Structures are given as C-alpha cells and as structure tokens.
Amino acid sequence: MSGRPGGHFAQWLDRRLHLAKFVKKAMNHVFPDHWSFMLGEVALYSFIILVITGTFLAMFYNSSSAQVTYHGSYRALDGVKMSAAYESVMHLSFDVPAGLLIRQMHHWAALIFIAAILVHLARIFFTAAYRRPREINWLIGVTLLLFAFGNGFFGYSIAGDLLSGAGLRVAYAILLSVPVVGPWLTFLFLGGTVPASVTLPRFYSFHIFLVPAVISILLAFHLGIIWRQFHTNYPGPRRTDETIVGSRLWPSYAAKSLGLCFFVFALVAMLGGLVQIDPIWVYGPYDPIASTPGAQPDWYFGWIEGAMRLFPGINLHLGPYLIPEVFFPAVLLPALVFAALYVYPFVEEFICFDREYHNVLRLPYQQPINTSIGCGFFVFLAVLFVAGGDDVIAVATGGSVVTIRLILRLLVFVAPPVAAVLIYMLCARARRRHTASHPPAPPEDVVVQEETTDSSNEEVRTHCDWKEKCDW
Amino acid sequence: MTENGEQNNAPQESEPVADRNERNPKRIGQLIVLVVLGWELCKLVARRAVAKAFAGGAAVSGETAAEYPETAAERPKTAADCPETATEHFGSAENTGRAADRNLDPQRDTTTHQQWGMLLVVCASAIALAGGVGFLLIYWTGGNNLLLGVTLAVSFGGLGSALVLYSHWLMSRKEATEPREEMPSGTVEREDFAENFQESEEDIHRRSLLKWIAVPTAGMIAAMVVSLFRSLGRPPDPSLFSAVWTRGQRLMTLDGRPVNVNALELGSTTIVFPEDSIGDEKAQTVVVRVNEQFLQLPKERANWAPMGYVAYSRVCTHAGCDVGLFEKTTNLLMCPCHQSTFDVLKAAQPTSGPAARPLPQLPLYADADGNLRAGGGFSEPPGPGFWGMP
Numbered sequence: 001m002s003g004r005p006g007g008h009f010a011q012w013l014d015r016r017l018h019l020a021k022f023v024k025k026a027m028n029h030v031f032p033d034h035w036s037f038m039l040g041e042v043a044l045y046s047f048i049i050l051v052i053t054g055t056f057l058a059m060f061y062n063s064s065s066a067q068v069t070y071h072g073s074y075r076a077l078d079g080v081k082m083s084a085a086y087e088s089v090m091h092l093s094f095d096v097p098a099g100l101l102i103r104q105m106h107h108w109a110a111l112i113f114i115a116a117i118l119v120h121l122a123r124i125f126f127t128a129a130y131r132r133p134r135e136i137n138w139l140i141g142v143t144l145l146l147f148a149f150g151n152g153f154f155g156y157s158i159a160g161d162l163l164s165g166a167g168l169r170v171a172y173a174i175l176l177s178v179p180v181v182g183p184w185l186t187f188l189f190l191g192g193t194v195p196a197s198v199t200l201p202r203f204y205s206f207h208i209f210l211v212p213a214v215i216s217i218l219l220a221f222h223l224g225i226i227w228r229q230f231h232t233n234y235p236g237p238r239r240t241d242e243t244i245v246g247s248r249l250w251p252s253y254a255a256k257s258l259g260l261c262f263f264v265f266a267l268v269a270m271l272g273g274l275v276q277i278d279p280i281w282v283y284g285p286y287d288p289i290a291s292t293p294g295a296q297p298d299w300y301f302g303w304i305e306g307a308m309r310l311f312p313g314i315n316l317h318l319g320p321y322l323i324p325e326v327f328f329p330a331v332l333l334p335a336l337v338f339a340a341l342y343v344y345p346f347v348e349e350f351i352c353f354d355r356e357y358h359n360v361l362r363l364p365y366q367q368p369i370n371t372s373i374g375c376g377f378f379v380f381l382a383v384l385f386v387a388g389g390d391d392v393i394a395v396a397t398g399g400s401v402v403t404i405r406l407i408l409r410l411l412v413f414v415a416p417p418v419a420a421v422l423i424y425m426l427c428a429r430a431r432r433r434h435t436a437s438h439p440p441a442p443p444e445d446v447v448v449q450e451e452t453t454d455s456s457n458e459e460v461r462t463h464c465d466w467k468e469k470c471d472w
Numbered sequence: 473m474t475e476n477g478e479q480n481n482a483p484q485e486s487e488p489v490a491d492r493n494e495r496n497p498k499r500i501g502q503l504i505v506l507v508v509l510g511w512e513l514c515k516l517v518a519r520r521a522v523a524k525a526f527a528g529g530a531a532v533s534g535e536t537a538a539e540y541p542e543t544a545a546e547r548p549k550t551a552a553d554c555p556e557t558a559t560e561h562f563g564s565a566e567n568t569g570r571a572a573d574r575n576l577d578p579q580r581d582t583t584t585h586q587q588w589g590m591l592l593v594v595c596a597s598a599i600a601l602a603g604g605v606g607f608l609l610i611y612w613t614g615g616n617n618l619l620l621g622v623t624l625a626v627s628f629g630g631l632g633s634a635l636v637l638y639s640h641w642l643m644s645r646k647e648a649t650e651p652r653e654e655m656p657s658g659t660v661e662r663e664d665f666a667e668n669f670q671e672s673e674e675d676i677h678r679r680s681l682l683k684w685i686a687v688p689t690a691g692m693i694a695a696m697v698v699s700l701f702r703s704l705g706r707p708p709d710p711s712l713f714s715a716v717w718t719r720g721q722r723l724m725t726l727d728g729r730p731v732n733v734n735a736l737e738l739g740s741t742t743i744v745f746p747e748d749s750i751g752d753e754k755a756q757t758v759v760v761r762v763n764e765q766f767l768q769l770p771k772e773r774a775n776w777a778p779m780g781y782v783a784y785s786r787v788c789t790h791a792g793c794d795v796g797l798f799e800k801t802t803n804l805l806m807c808p809c810h811q812s813t814f815d816v817l818k819a820a821q822p823t824s825g826p827a828a829r830p831l832p833q834l835p836l837y838a839d840a841d842g843n844l845r846a847g848g849g850f851s852e853p854p855g856p857g858f859w860g861m862p
C-alpha cells in the first residue's frame with residue numbers, strides 16, 4: 001500500500017469528519033455467508049427500485065377523478081369517458097417513452113418486495129432467528145410487512161381502472177364494517193362512498209409519501225439494529241453464541257451484495273419488459289355500473305379474499321347495532337394473524353423460560369414444535385389463498401363453487417393440524433437420527449481443547465446448545 | 473482548444489439546432505476532430521488501466537510466490553477449515569482487522585487463477601456495456617418497451633455477474649471470526665451511567681414544574697392534532713342509510729328511458745335509476761321480471777311487484793360489488809365478487825355464499841301510462857353492513 005490511503009477526497013472528508021477509525025470498523029464488519037441471509041436484501045433492493053421507478057411515475061400521475069374524454073394513442077379506447085387519473089396512467093403507458101416499462105417494473109418490484117419480505121420472514125421463523133436479542137427487529141420486520149401490504153393496496157387502487165375501482169369498493173366495505181368507528185373512518189378518510197373525489201388524492205399521498213416515509217424509517221432502524229447486533233450464524237464449526245463468522249464487508253461482502261442488487265434490478269427489468277402486468281387498458285376505466293368482473297386483488301391479499309369467500313354469511317346483531325359478516329374474515333382474521341406474529345417471540349420466551357442470548361440458529365428439525373406451528377400456519381394461509389380463487393378452480397374443474405367451498409371450509413380446519421403433526425413427526429425423526437449418528441459430546445471445556453485438532457466435535461457442541469436450553 | 477471554446481458558445485446562439493449544422497459545415501469537421509480526440513483519450517485511459525491491472529496482478533503473484541516457500545510447509549494444514557487459522561482468528565481478532573486474518577488461499581492466488589477471473593469479469597462487464605449500449609440505441613430509436621426491458625436486464629445482469637465473479641475469483645475468501653459485543657452493558661458502564669444521570673438530575677431544579685408543563689402541553693398538542701383529522705371529511709351522514717329513491721320516481725335506464733310494464737320479457741333484467749339521479753352508484757337497482765305465481769314475497773310486500781316486476785338494490789350486501797349476474801333457470805341473482813347468490817323469488821334472501829343480508833327491495837307500482845315507478849325507498853339501507861345499520 002502507498003503511504004496515502006484513500007486519496008485526496010477521503011482525506012478531505014477525514015479532516016472534517018474524523019472517519020478513519022469508524023470506516024475501518026465498518027469495513028471489517030463481518031457478515032455470514034449463506035444465501036438465506038440475502039432474502040432481506042432482495043426486499044431492500046426491490047424497495048430501492050420502487051422508489052426510483054415510483055419517482056418517475058409520480059411525474060406523470062394525476063390523481064384527479066374529474067371526467068375526461070380519452071384521445072391518446074391507444075385507439076381502442078378513443079373517445080371513452082374516464083377519470084383523469086386513469087387517463088394519466090394511459091398516457092404514461094402509451095405515450096411516454098419507456099413509461100410502460102417503468103410502470104411494469106414498479107408493479108413487479110412491488111410484488112417481489114412483498115414476496116421477499118414473506119420469504120425472509122419464513123426464514124427467520126423457521127430458524128428461530130427472532131429469539132433474544134432480536135425481538136425488536138422481528139417487531140419492526142412484521143410492521144414493515146404490514147406497511148408493504150398497505151402500500152401495495154394503495155398503489156393498486158390509484159390507477160383508476162375497473163379492477164382497482166372494484167377493489168376499492170370492497171376495501172370500503174371492509175373499513176365500514178369495523179364496529180363503532182367504521183362509518184367515521186370511511187367518511188373521514190375515504191370521503192364517504194368510494195370512490196369519492198377525495199379518495200384517490202388521499203391514497204396517492206399515502207402511497208407516495210406517508211407509507212414510504214414510514215417504511216424508510218423502519219428500514220433504517222431494521223438495518224441499524226442488525227448492524228449493531230450482527231447477523232446470526234447457522235450452526236457449524238466455530239459458530240457460537242459469542243462469535244460471528246463470515247466474510248468482511250469490504251471487499252468481499254460488499255461486492256457480493258452489490259452484485260445481488262444488480263441481479264434484482266435485472267430480474268425486475270426483465271419481468272417489466274417481458275411479462276405484462278396490470279394491463280389497465282384491457283380492464284377499461286372504472287365505471288360504477290359495469291358488472292364487476294371476478295375481480296382478484298394482487299396475490300398477497302389472496303388469503304383475505306379467500307377468507308371472505310369461505311366465511312359463512314353470519315351477522316352479529318348487538319341490540320340496535322350490527323357487526324357485518326365481512327368484519328370477521330377481513331378485519332378480525334388479519335388482525336389476529338398479525339397479532340400472532342407480533343407476540344410469537346415473546347410467547348416462546350415465556351413458555352421456555354428462555355432468557356439466553358441466541359446467536360446460533362436452530363435448524364428446522366432441531367425445533368419440531370416451532371417448525372410444525374409455522375407449517376400449520378402457512379398451510380392455513382395457503383388454503384385460504386386457494387379459496388381466493390375458488391371460482392377459477394370451479395371453472396377449471398367443472399365442479400360447482402358451492403361444493404368446492406365446502407371442501408375448502410373443511411380443509412381450512414383440518415389441513416393445518418394435519419400438516420403440523422406430520423411435520424412434527426418428520427422433525428422428531430430427523431432429530432432422533434441426528435442424535436443417534438452424533439453421540440453426545442463430552443463436557444464443554446474438553447471440547448474447546450480438542451477444537452484445535454478436530455473441528456467436527458465443535459459442530460456437535462453447538463448442536464447440543466439448543467438441547468440444553470429449550471427444544472420448543 | 474479553439475474548437476472547444478466555440479462548442480461552449482454554441483448553446484448561446486439562438487438559431488435552432490437543426491439547421492446549425494447545415495449552415496456551418498465547419499462544425500461537422502470540428503465534431504469529427506472531437507470524436508477522434510475522445511477516442512484517443514479513451515484508448516489512453518484503457519491502456520493505462522490494463523497496464524496497471526496487469527502490473528498489480530504481477531505484483532500480487534510475485535508476493536505470493538515469495539511467500540510460498542515459507543508457507544509451503546504449512547500448506548497442507550491451512551486448507552479449508554484449518555483449525556490453526558481458526559484459533560489464530562480467535563485469539564487476535566480482538567484488536568483485529570485485516571492483519572489478523574491475512575492467510576492467503578494458495579488456490580486463489582495463482583496468476584492463472586487471477587487471469588481467468590479477470591477474463592470472466594471483463595466478459596461480464598462487456599455484456600453489461602453491450603446491454604447499456606443496446607438500451608440507449610433502442611431508447612433513442614423509438615423505445616420498444618419490451619426490448620428496453622431486456623437490454624436493461626442484460627446490462628444489470630452483466631454488472632451483477634461482474635461483481636459476483638470478481639468477488640469469487642479475484643478476492644480471497646477468508647472466513648473471518650469476530651467476537652460479538654456483550655449484550656447488556658457491563659456493571660461498570662451501567663453504574664457510570666446511573667451516576668451521570670443522577671448528577672444531571674440534580675441540575676434540574678423544581679422538577680415538578682417540568683411535569684406540570686409537560687403533561688398539559690402534550691395533551692393539548694395531541695388534542696390539536698386529533699382535531700385536525702376532523703377537517704378530513706364530514707361525519708357519517710344519512711346517505712349511509714338510504715339511497716335517493718323516493719315514492720313516485722320513475723324507473724329510468726342508464727340512457728334515460730322509463731321502463732314500461734311491457735318492456736321486459738319473463739326472466740330478463742334491466743338496470744334502473746331514480747329519474748333525477750341517473751348513474752348514481754348507490755341507487756342502482758336491478759329490475760327482474762318473473763312469473764307472478766312463483767313469487768314468494770312476505771305478506772307486507774305483496775303489492776310491491778306489479779305484473780311480476782321485482783326490483784332489488786344492485787349493490788351487494790356483502791362487500792358492495794355490483795350484483796351483476798342473473799341466472800334465469802334458478803331465478804338467482806349472483807354477485808361476481810364472492811359468488812353470493814340471492815333468490816329473486818324470495819325477496820332476495822341469500823341462498824349461498826358469504827352474504828348474510830338480503831338485497832334491499834324497492835317497492836314498485838305502474839302508473840297510468842304503464843311506466844314503473846318507485847313506491848318508496850328501499851326496504852333496508854342498501855350496500856354493505858355497518859355498525860348502526862338497522
């Protein structure tokens with residue numbers, strides 16, 4: 001190395017900010033090498049794409065619901081009356097160079113954003129990475145998911161096409177169904193029966209300002225905390241609760257992570273260019289009278305849609321008041337699901353009396369109860385998701401919606417426990433096999449001495465850690 | 473240099489860009505000179521870069537070559553998960569950094585390996601560049617969205633591959649181990665903090681005053697902020713409970729024609745609105761003509777359906793979609809959103825699906841001209857349910 005590390009600019013900065021020590025520490029920060037730690041990064045990078053493409057889109061979008069007559073280059077809709085919002089999206093899609101590409105990239109990035117968050121969450125759950133000291137980040141992560149859902153809905157709704165208008169009306173009914181405050185909420189925030197003239201401007205302001213701001217702040221905390229606490233490590237040689245093993249931020253991890261960033265960009269660009277998404281000109285502008293087609297929300301709302309279909313038509317009359325049927329599947333159920341996600345780490349901690357710090361992950365088979373609960377949960381959501389397309393299934397199979405719904409109603413109660421028990425048995429068997437093939441380790445201090453000669457013993461030791469604590 | 477000066481002045485001239493070239497053929501010559509100069513510059517920079525890179529590679533290989541004799545004896549041990557390096561990490565990691573884990577991977581530090589790596593990285597970067605150039609070309613020549621997406625993806629994919637290949641081939645893959653920070657602060661730190669806190673506490677005189685100020689102020693600010701929400705909209709009003717139908721209004725189709733008692737055949741439907749608010753979403757009503765004998769309306773609605781014309785709100789009571797489908801053979805109205813069905817003959821009671829409440833019925837009568845008119849408002853508030861719905 002030359003005697004002048006970092007060049008003139010770095011020195012200029014250092015003279016003003018005293019950076020050398022800090023940057024050295026940052027450069028040496030250790031990140032574990034495992035593909036599953038990249039899932040959160042995929043979400044992060046798709047969020048960056050969302051911000052970039054979204055800024056571009058915002059320069060063309062007009063949230064007005066004033067009626068205009070279309071005369072753009074999409075001939076099939078020439079002369080059709082539509083909202084200014086829909087017209088602006090049409091203009092963006094057909095008359096702005098690369099406009100359609102950017103719009104489709106935005107939509108695809110949104111889907112990937114949410115999918116990545118979900119898979120990331122599943123990874124955290126099935127490896128028990130939410131345990132102490134990472135509960136705060138779990139809470140932040142679940143909140144991020146919630147906001148991602150919300151912003152996905154807002155974004156989907158503001159295009160002003162027939163499907164989003166239909167979705168908006170269902171959302172209105174859901175909000176209206178909330179006991180006591182529902183009518184107030186709908187009138188204050190949506191301006192009464194949707195789509196009112198204030199609905200789209202408000203959704204637009206939520207979509208481009210409020211929610212992204214909250215997501216950015218939460219993201220900063222999420223990353224800051226992971227930086228402070230380091231990642232977890234998968235069990236393996238030299239991985240203990242007191243150390244972090246992996247590659248350093250500079251240069252190896254930075255190069256890989258940046259590479260991943262570009263791969264995500266490439267994937268989104270490819271999808272945005274090749275795979276059509278949300279073709280609003282096919283749906284046509286929103287028209288309150290037009291028969292709503294079998295509207296489907298974006299995939300991540302599929303489970304709520306399914307719950308709304310499966311839930312029987314039961315009203316709750318409380319004296320002069322009414323809790324309508326949509327409240328239970330569309331408000332109560334998601335609330336319970338998120339509440340369960342929020343409290344899970346604390347419940348586990350409470351049940352296991354677990355006050356330890358955990359920096360080494362548990363593999364799914366090492367924690368049969370946890371894994372089976374998680375699988376049951378996902379199967380539950382999956383059945384609901386399938387139910388969200390029961391009319392499609394009915395058409396495809398030639399069965400009747402009513403019978404399919406009956407089967408699914410049964411499945412939604414039966415499948416999760418069955419899956420849970422099955423997974424429990426599989427995990428327990430895998431665990432038994434593993435213990436059989438790895439005889440119990442000698443006491444710890446002996447192992448530490450042996451560590452220098454035989455690294456496989458170390459593996460046994462870390463594998464045994466979880467058994468002493470709690471095999472939840 | 474003079475060319476450059478003139479180029480800079482060019483934008484200040486007021487003539488349109490297009491004919492500037494035509495008037496000054498000299499400029500084309502200047503452009504060519506500039507392009508050639510630029511090309512030469514690029515070549516120079518590229519040559520320098522390549523020379524530097526190879527020199528660096530040579531230096532590294534020299535370094536490793538120099539080190540090999542020393543490390544040769546240890547090499548069998550340092551392969552992969554060598555415990556010795558591990559302990560070395562472990563011990564010296566505290567005051568760490570780079571120096572502590574400077575174990576070179578013999579497999580990765582040969583010149584051939586690095587040259588292969590360079591080749592791959594250069595290829596990937598070339599693909600990235602090609603993609604970028606393709607994107608620009610396509611953009612400036614019309615901008616087909618599909619091709620734009622593909623070239624963009626090629627460009628980004630090339631970049632990503634270049635980086636990953638770089639880290640894989642040209643960076644040593646040392647595994648680093650660091651101690652984690654102890655999570656709770658140590659007792660010394662905590663006591664220190666407590667002491668400090670205590671001291672600063674003593675600097676505050678009249679603490680209770682602070683509380684007296686803080687609590688009401690915070691409350692007031694909260695009240696002000698919450699009040700502002702009121703500006704967002706109006707309180708829920710009677711429009712929740714009723715649609716605009718009143719007694720005597722004619723039933724009008726969307727194109728503004730009244731519906732005559734002879735207009736519909738048995739088993740057909742039409743969408744109607746009150747005559748003074750055609751197109752009103754909430755008031756939209758579906759009129760079905762069915763065989764009078766099969767109607768099973770409740771007693772008090774016996775005269776709501778003249779000549780088998782029944783009218784129901786077209787807004788689904790489940791979640792507010794348009795109940796857009798009518799099945800003639802079963803006399804069911806069906807909502808396409810979640811497939812609730814309502815029996816037209818039995819006052820639109822839900823027969824299957826998630827809806828719990830019947831579609832509100834509109835009483836009808838035929839006037840002297842034989843046009844259908846509303847006999848009053850809907851039997852219940854139309855649309856999805858809410859707290860306080862009767």
Ligand code: FES
Nearest residue numbers: 788790791807810
């Ligand atoms: S909105 Fe009609 S069934 Fe749900």
